[in-house]
Amino acid sequence: MESAAVKSEGLVIPLIDFSAFLNGNPEQRKETAKAILHGFQTAGFIYLKGLPISPETRKQVFATSAKYFRLPNEEKMKHCWTTPEANRGYSAPGREKTTQLTDINDVKKLREGNPDIKESLEIGREGEPGLPNHWPEETGELVDFKSIMLDFHDKCKEMHTEVMRAIAVAMDLDEKFFDGFTDVGDNTLRLLHYPEVRKDVFKINPGQVRAGAHSDYGSITLLFQDQRGGLQVKSPTGVFVDATPIEDTCVVNAGDLLARWSNDTIKSTIHRVVEPPSGDGDVYPARYSIAYFCNPNFKSYIEAIPGTFATETDKKYAGISSGDYLVQRLAATY
Numbered sequence: 012m013e014s015a016a017v018k019s020e021g022l023v024i025p026l027i028d029f030s031a032f033l034n035g036n037p038e039q040r041k042e043t044a045k046a047i048l049h050g051f052q053t054a055g056f057i058y059l060k061g062l063p064i065s066p067e068t069r070k071q072v073f074a075t076s077a078k079y080f081r082l083p084n085e086e087k088m089k090h091c092w093t094t095p096e097a098n099r100g101y102s103a104p105g106r107e108k109t110t111q112l113t114d115i116n117d118v119k120k121l122r123e124g125n126p127d128i129k130e131s132l133e134i135g136r137e138g139e140p141g142l143p144n145h146w147p148e149e150t151g152e153l154v155d156f157k158s159i160m161l162d163f164h165d166k167c168k169e170m171h172t173e174v175m176r177a178i179a180v181a182m183d184l185d186e187k188f189f190d191g192f193t194d195v196g197d198n199t200l201r202l203l204h205y206p207e208v209r210k211d212v213f214k215i216n217p218g219q220v221r222a223g224a225h226s227d228y229g230s231i232t233l234l235f236q237d238q239r240g241g242l243q244v245k246s247p248t249g250v251f252v253d254a255t256p257i258e259d260t261c262v263v264n265a266g267d268l269l270a271r272w273s274n275d276t277i278k279s280t281i282h283r284v285v286e287p288p289s290g291d292g293d294v295y296p297a298r299y300s301i302a303y304f305c306n307p308n309f310k311s312y313i314e315a316i317p318g319t320f321a322t323e324t325d326k327k328y329a330g331i332s333s334g335d336y337l338v339q340r341l342a343a344t345y
Contacts, residue, residue, distance in 0.1 A: 013046050016058040017254055020246035024254065025050045030061030032177050041180060048181035048277075055280030056244055056264045058257060063173065064166045066259060069235055072163045073299055078152040079132060080204040080299075090145035092133060095341035098199055099135045100145040104128060104206070128208055128221045129284075134160050134200040160200060167233055167303040168196045174231055174263060174305075182318055195308040197334070198229075205241070205284065205298040213286045221298070222284035224251075227266035228340040229306035234262040239298040240288050245281040254282070268307065268336060271328050274319035309334030 017024035025046060032043040050057035080087075084103070092100035105127065134144050146157050175189035182188075205221045213219050221241055236242060236256050243251035244264075254262060270279040287295055307313055314330035 016257055016260070017054075017056075017244070017252060019252045020248045020250045022054055022244060022246035022252050024054045024056045024058060024244065026058040026060060026257065026260065028061040029059040029063070029173075032180075033061070033063055033173060040177075044177040044180035047174065047177045051178070051265045051269075051277045053278070054244070055270075055278035056254065056262065056282075058260045058262055059174075060257075060260045062259070062261055063170055064163075064261075068163065068166065069301075071159060072301060073235075073237065075153075075156060075159050076132075076202040076204070076301060077299060079147060079156065079202060080130065081152070082147065086147070087130075087132075090132065090147060095338045097135070097142045098337075098341055099133050099142065102131045102133070104130050127223055128212075128219070129203060129205045131204070132202045134164060134202070136196050136198065137161055137164075160202075163301075164196070164198070164200045164303075167200065167305075168193070168198060170233060170261075171198065171231065171303070171305040182316065184317065189307075192307040192311045192333075193230075193305070195310075197306050197309045199304040199306075201302045201304060203300045203302060205239075205300075207297045208286075208295050210286070210293055210295060220283055220285050224281050224283040226279045226281050227264060227304060228268060228337055229266040229304050230269040230272070231305045232264050232266060233303040233305065234264070234300060235302075236262065236300040237298060239296065241284045241286065241298055242300075243283050243285055251283065251285070253288075266304075267340070268313060268333065271331075272307075272313050272316055274315040274325070274327055276319050306337060307333040309337070 014026050015023050016026040027043060027046050027050065029043070031039045035043065047057060087101045088103065090101040092102045135142065137144055147153050149156055172190065172193045175193055176186050179188040180186050224245070238256050238258070240253065240256055242254040242262070244254050246252045264282065265277045265279050267279045270277050287298065311333045312330055313333050313336070315326045315328070320326050
């Protein structure tokens with residue numbers, strides 16, 4: 012049922028057939044749930060195959076994303092990212108700096124000296140009062156853009172619910188323990204484009220990356236990536252290890268809020284995007300990926316999950332509102 016997608020430097024990221032949890036008998040579901048939780052507890056990352064989202068759907072979303080990034084820059088700038096509270100819209104190359112730093116001035120210095128080579132479009136829950144999504148005009152190649160992306164947002168939301176159910180089953184909680192934390196869908200669909208870049212950019216500036224080393228903020232992240240490569244995960248030895256793309260899989264990693272929620276029994280592991288494995292020519296081709304950042308409902312109050320502590324004094328963190336926590340983290344990044 013389970014094999015290693017990545018095994019290097021003490022880092023073992025399992026490859027798990029998610030369909031065995033979604034459609035299996037009680038024994039298969041429990042076994043798969045335990046493998047998922049174990050992967051989050053040891054590596055912070057898992058690869059899932061047997062996905063509930065069809066290859067055709069994923070292919071359509073990738074193709075539609077690429078069409079968006081072909082828009083003229085002045086057109087994309089009409090959809091600009093505005094505030095951490097909204098977390099919606101377009102970010103031009105260099106706007107966001109992914110990092111573990113939390114001081115706004117430190118991040119500003121890092122961004123100016125070593126900007127991330129990527130652009131993105133963030134799409135949040137549709138219909139949230141006062142926080143509209145920034146949709147492109149649906150002409151030419153972008154007809155049906157909104158409906159395609161909102162449909163994918165919904166499908167990823169359902170997958171988030173199922174992964175959290177697997178965690179609940181593995182923790183011997185009621186399977187629907189997390190359902191009341193995931194039903195609103197306060198999640199962010201991020202379309203990512205890493206433009207083609209000359210190889211000598213990385214030689215001239217050895218610290219240059221496509222996305223800086225960071226951990227994610229929420230509960231889990233669903234990452235759909237193309238075959239270019241470049242994602243790396245930090246191993247227990249401190250060495251960054253390639254998380255090589257595997258066709259028809261989704262890379263899922265735990266975020267900081269889930270680590271906190273689990274009283275640090277689950278790991279939120281640092282990762283980055285660097286230059287891909289070298290190929291022919293002087294230019295690295297463009298890379299596309301789609302990340303779905305899952306969060307507990309913003310109004311949810313997050314404190315240690317039952318079973319992750321023996322007594323009240325064993326709780327490592329005070330309770331916190333999910334929305335407040337995420338806004339604090341995003342405010343430092345942009």
